[in-house]
Amino acid sequence: MGLPKQLQGLRIPVVGAPLFIISNPRLVIAQCTSGIVGAMPALNARPAEQLDEWLAEITETLSGWNRTHPDRPAAPFAINQIVHKSNDRLDHDMAVCAKYKVPVVITSLGARTDVNDAVHGWGGIVLHDIINNAFAHKAIDKGADGLIAVAAGAGGHAGVKSPFALVQEIREWFDGPLLLSGAMATGGSVLAAQAIGADLAYIGSAFIATDEARASDAYKQAIVAGTSDDIVYSSLFTGVHGNYLKPSIRNAGLDPDNLPESDPTKMNFGGGESAKKAWKDIWGCGQGIGAVKAVAPAASLVDRLAREYAAARARLCA
Numbered sequence: 366m367g368l369p370k371q372l373q374g375l376r377i378p379v380v381g382a383p384l385f386i387i388s389n390p391r392l393v394i395a396q397c398t399s400g401i402v403g404a405m406p407a408l409n410a411r412p413a414e415q416l417d418e419w420l421a422e423i424t425e426t427l428s429g430w431n432r433t434h435p436d437r438p439a440a441p442f443a444i445n446q447i448v449h450k451s452n453d454r455l456d457h458d459m460a461v462c463a464k465y466k467v468p469v470v471i472t473s474l475g476a477r478t479d480v481n482d483a484v485h486g487w488g489g490i491v492l493h494d495i496i497n498n499a500f501a502h503k504a505i506d507k508g509a510d511g512l513i514a515v516a517a518g519a520g521g522h523a524g525v526k527s528p529f530a531l532v533q534e535i536r537e538w539f540d541g542p543l544l545l546s547g548a549m550a551t552g553g554s555v556l557a558a559q560a561i562g563a564d565l566a567y568i569g570s571a572f573i574a575t576d577e578a579r580a581s582d583a584y585k586q587a588i589v590a591g592t593s594d595d596i597v598y599s600s601l602f603t604g605v606h607g608n609y610l611k612p613s614i615r616n617a618g619l620d621p622d623n624l625p626e627s628d629p630t631k632m633n634f635g636g637g638e639s640a641k642k643a644w645k646d647i648w649g650c651g652q653g654i655g656a657v658k659a660v661a662p663a664a665s666l667v668d669r670l671a672r673e674y675a676a677a678r679a680r681l682c683a
């Protein structure tokens with residue numbers, strides 16, 4: 366199956382993954398004008414009314430860019446919706462996405478037919494993120510167009526599956542758009558994702574250490590200084606397992622190597638103040654940060670990924 370038009374013609378096959386609190390219109394615009402799909406969670410706009418202003422800013426800036434850069438038009442953008450019952454903004458945020466005919470909607474933490482139908486109604490596509498093959502089946506059964514396989518080592522909520530196992534199992538039955546995520550921060554990793562059967566890479570943590578990202582300097586510097594040894598996998602902070610930077614856990618007065626388990630009934634993804642506080646103090650991050658050597662503009666990161674991707678291809682084809 367060919368890729369939908371929203372995922373074609375990118376400079377490199379990469380989607381910038383949505384990052385709670387951190388992604389904002391500046392980062393999305395920088396990603397899209399650099400030639401990759403940029404994304405942000407709807408819940409980052411606060412209060413909810415701000416989402417309308419942000420989508421106006423993104424769509425108008427990208428149209429302006431396309432008028433002045435007809436030779437290298439911006440890539441489409443994506444909005445992430447947390448489709449969990451604790452998200453009481455979903456109806457509002459979907460109505461705003463409908464108004465702007467958001468080209469790509471990324472759904473997480475639940476798959477819903479009505480959400481998928483609504484996006485199809487305005488001509489958009491839905492990519493649903495999953496951590497195992499069973500959830501992948503459910504997402505496609507409910508009408509998602511494509512899948513984001515969140516493999517071991519990914520930042521934020523992440524699974525435990527090897528990308529080799531996950532992509533292989535999904536590709537046995539699914540030939541639609543498949544994105545792979547987890548600890549990718551080099552162009553070589555993007556090519557590797559394609560080699561094992563994914564269409565595109567989905568990269569989050571590396572974009573935290575960019576000028577445009579809405580993260581503190583201390584958080585950005587911890588990513589630059591850190592390696593996979595500085596990442597811990599825990600369910601303590603949100604009720605779902607995810608990867609976090611150990612220094613932020615130490616700063617909060619906890620021992621990252623001896624964390625208790627959490628109570629899953631306390632899950633709350635509504636993006637309320639408690640979730641915001643947890644993600645502000647405890648820094649989500651994937652294992653791939655060893656490749657991030659400096660805080661830089663997002664366009665420089667995309668340039669590096671593109672150079673490395675081309676070099677890796679040339680090396681393998683030589």
Ligand SMILES: Cc1cc2nc3c(=O)[nH]c(=O)nc-3n(C[C@H](O)[C@H](O)[C@H](O)COP(=O)(O)O)c2cc1C
Pocket residue numbers: 382383384385386387406445472473494515518519520521522546547548549567568569570571648649650651652653
């Ligand atoms: C700080 C942080 C916040 C995240 N917030 C969200 C979110 O709001 N919604 C979502 O679907 N995924 C979220 N993710 C997951 C990413 O979209 C993506 O799956 C992940 O970053 C990919 O792995 P990588 O960080 O190793 O590149 C978050 C990840 C991080 C690191």
